[in-house]
Amino acid sequence: xxxxxxxxxxxxxxxxxxxDCAGNQTHFSLExxxxxxxxxxxxxxxxLLRFHLYDEADRLRQHVLMYYNDQNISWLERLDVPLRPGDxxxxxxxxxxx
Amino acid sequence: MGTRIILLxxxxxxxxxxxxxxxxxNWQMTGPHLGGWELYSILGxxxxxHRIFAGTHHKSGGATIQIxxxxxxxxxxxxxxxxxxxxxxxxxxxxxxxRKDGAPEREWVLNRIxxxxxxxxxxxxxxxxxxxxxxxxxxxxxxxxxxxxxxLTSHPTRPHWGPGAGGMGLHTIxxxxxxxxxxxxxxxxxxxxxxxxRGATWQLxxxxxxxxxVEGVPNVDGAAQDIGHCAHKVALDPDDPDVxxxxxxxxxxxSTNGADSWFAIEEGLGQEGDERFGFPIAVSRSGxxxxxxxxxxxxxxxxxxxxxxxxxxxRGESWHPVKGDFPATTNYVNVLRDGLAVDSLEPYGVxxxxxxxxxxxxxxxxxxxxxxxxxxxRITCVKPxxxxx
Numbered sequence: 001x002x003x004x005x006x007x008x009x010x011x012x013x014x015x016x017x018x019x020d021c022a023g024n025q026t027h028f029s030l031e032x033x034x035x036x037x038x039x040x041x042x043x044x045x046x047x048l049l050r051f052h053l054y055d056e057a058d059r060l061r062q063h064v065l066m067y068y069n070d071q072n073i074s075w076l077e078r079l080d081v082p083l084r085p086g087d088x089x090x091x092x093x094x095x096x097x098x
Numbered sequence: 099m100g101t102r103i104i105l106l107x108x109x110x111x112x113x114x115x116x117x118x119x120x121x122x123x124n125w126q127m128t129g130p131h132l133g134g135w136e137l138y139s140i141l142g143x144x145x146x147x148h149r150i151f152a153g154t155h156h157k158s159g160g161a162t163i164q165i166x167x168x169x170x171x172x173x174x175x176x177x178x179x180x181x182x183x184x185x186x187x188x189x190x191x192x193x194x195x196x197r198k199d200g201a202p203e204r205e206w207v208l209n210r211i212x213x214x215x216x217x218x219x220x221x222x223x224x225x226x227x228x229x230x231x232x233x234x235x236x237x238x239x240x241x242x243x244x245x246x247x248x249x250l251t252s253h254p255t256r257p258h259w260g261p262g263a264g265g266m267g268l269h270t271i272x273x274x275x276x277x278x279x280x281x282x283x284x285x286x287x288x289x290x291x292x293x294x295x296r297g298a299t300w301q302l303x304x305x306x307x308x309x310x311x312v313e314g315v316p317n318v319d320g321a322a323q324d325i326g327h328c329a330h331k332v333a334l335d336p337d338d339p340d341v342x343x344x345x346x347x348x349x350x351x352x353s354t355n356g357a358d359s360w361f362a363i364e365e366g367l368g369q370e371g372d373e374r375f376g377f378p379i380a381v382s383r384s385g386x387x388x389x390x391x392x393x394x395x396x397x398x399x400x401x402x403x404x405x406x407x408x409x410x411x412x413r414g415e416s417w418h419p420v421k422g423d424f425p426a427t428t429n430y431v432n433v434l435r436d437g438l439a440v441d442s443l444e445p446y447g448v449x450x451x452x453x454x455x456x457x458x459x460x461x462x463x464x465x466x467x468x469x470x471x472x473x474x475x476r477i478t479c480v481k482p483x484x485x486x487x
Contacts, residue, residue: 017134017159020175048175052159056182056205063158093158 007031010038010087014049017093021048035068036079038089053091065092103441104169104483105459106150107451108137109475113152115170116470122447122461125470131170135159138267139436141214142483145222150483151241153211153227161210163227165241178243180227180235182206206231206251212267213436218278228268232259232285234297247297250283255302255323262286262328262347269435270332274339282332282342282357289327290344292357306360308348331435333381335413343387343414345435347395349374352414363414367391373401378438382446386411386463390433390450399430407438407450409464420464431456436479443484451477 009029014022022028023046030045032038043050053064060066066073067090073079105116105125112130132152139153150170155161163176182205210230217224217236227235227244234247259266267285274280281297284290289304307327328347335341344351344360350367351360367374368391375398376391387410393401400406405424408417431452438450449459455474458467 015158017156020164020173048162048177051162051179051181055160056207061158061160093156095157 005031006033008033008083008085008087010083010085010089012038012042013088013090015091015093018049018052018091021052022046032083034079034083035073035076035081035089038083039066039073039079042089049091063094065094066090067092100487101443102485102487103443103447104142104485105449105457105470106140106142106479106481106483107457107474107477108140108152108436108479108481109451109455109477110136111475113137113140113170114474116457120443122443122459127472128170131166132164132173135164136210136478138210138212138478139214139227140479140481141216141225142481142485143216143225144483144485145216145219146240148485149240151214151225153214155210161208161229163211163214163241163244176241176244180208180211180229180233180244180246182208182231182233182246206233209265210267212269213271215271215273218273220278226271226273228271228283228285230261230265230267232266232268232288234268234271234283236297249293249298250291250300253291253300253302255288255325258323258325259285259288260326270329272332272334272342275334276339280339280356282334284329284332284344286330286347287328288325290329290332290357303353303357304360305358306353307344307346307351330377331379333379333387336381336383336385341413343379343381345376345379345389347375348372350376350379350389350414350417363410364417365415366417367408376433377435378433378450380438380440380448382440382448382463383442384446385413386440386446387414387417388438388440388448388464389417390438392432398432400432403428403430405429405431405452405458407448407464411463422458422460422464422467424458424467425469429454434478436481437477439480439482441482441484447482449480449482451480453477 101120107114112133114129116125118125135154141151150166152164163179164173166173213228225237234250235244237244270284272282279296291300292303293300304324304327330345332344340356342353352363353360375395380388389408406419409420410417431454441447451457457470460467
């Protein structure tokens with residue numbers, strides 16, 4: 001934790017298909033105070049991810065899921081959730097079936 | 099070293115490249131490249147160094163253009179690729195999306211990159227991309243940044259454009275060889291447009307085509323707009339830029355006046371039902387034309403379960419099957435609109451890839467065919483690329 005800023009380091013995971021849009025990595029960490037700030041930091045750090053994760057109306061694409069620990073962020077009432085060290089933000093492809 | 103050829107093959111699961119010398123007898127494969135991505139378009143360009151462009155998309159990742167400068171060893175997604183302007187903004191405070199003042203009622207969505215072509219030879223840094231939803235994009239810096247040619251989507255018929263079965267893709271972009279002001283584009287279930295001012299304005303060029311029903315087509319300046327024509331692929335004659343050939347939903351057509359009007363060229367293709375239906379059309383530098391007609395628009399498979407390419411050696415006046423020597427196995431396949439191509443070597447090679455992932459090529463105008471060994475994912479595009487080694 002960066003005590004001076006209140007930022008904590010969390011783990012981020014993106015699908016391998018989007019590796020090239022995230023600095024050629026699928027697992028990395030970022031620092032932020034809250035969940036919504038973490039999402040903004042993620043998209044500002046890797047602007048190509050915004051295009052691939054969000055549609056023309058800035059809505060999460062239909063087949064993209066974003067999980068904060070074990071919760072789909074679309075289930076959360078608020079995104080200004082304070083982060084704790086070791087939290088995870090995971091981007092998943094919602095393409096099920098055979 | 100001389101001329102080498104790389105056959106760029108796009109599939110629904112990545113791309114495969116086949117390398118050979120100008121003899122084209124032995125092929126060495128690299129790939130899969132861009133594994134996991136679905137490719138609808140691919141282009142190799144050598145006007146300013148070797149660069150490959152791939153139009154990729156995925157259900158969960160949207161559509162983008164990816165570039166390789168090392169023959170596919172590494173790729174980078176284009177950061178400023180084709181995009182439609184945002185019709186609104188997301189407010190992180192409220193978690194709500196709001197439409198901008200004056201924004202169009204309807205959002206346009208970028209689903210796929212259907213076509214990638216080089217610009218006119220006098221513009222070596224220019225490239226064009228055709229997208230779904232249908233729009234034309236241009237890059238003037240070798241593909242690093244793209245902007246929409248919005249003269250096309252400003253056409254008064256745009257609100258009434260609708261998709262064909264495969265989506266509303268702009269799948270054909272042609273540039274006049276000596277006059278870069280003139281271009282043609284085609285899109286399924288809409289039709290053909292031509293510009294004579296480098297894309298600033300576009301005119302419908304569908305006279306003589308068969309029509310599919312489109313509701314609510316507007317009148318503009320008192321005239322009914324002529325959209326709802328399902329062009330599947332259009333090719334430009336190698337010698338006369340006023341001559342174009344088209345495989346459309348209902349048959350095969352030709353224009354001798356720059357697409358001002360079209361007439362049928364179907365002698366020898368069969369008259370039963372709509373068996374002139376097919377997707378690709380390709381033309382050699384000597385003017386030989388090639389088609390892969392299907393059983394019908396309902397079935398969309400090779401007639402009688404046998405692969406047969408049709409050829410015309412008289413600019414479309416008549417067509418004849420070149421049965422080749424394909425394996426005598428049942429083969430209910432399809433060849434998609436960019437799945438048939440001709441190279442510019444002498445003698446020219448003809449190539450096609452099937453919906454079942456097989457690749458065939460002929461070096462004798464289609465009389466005999468060889469298979470490139472292997473079976474691949476559904477083949478969407480086949481593009482021969484000549485490279486000076």
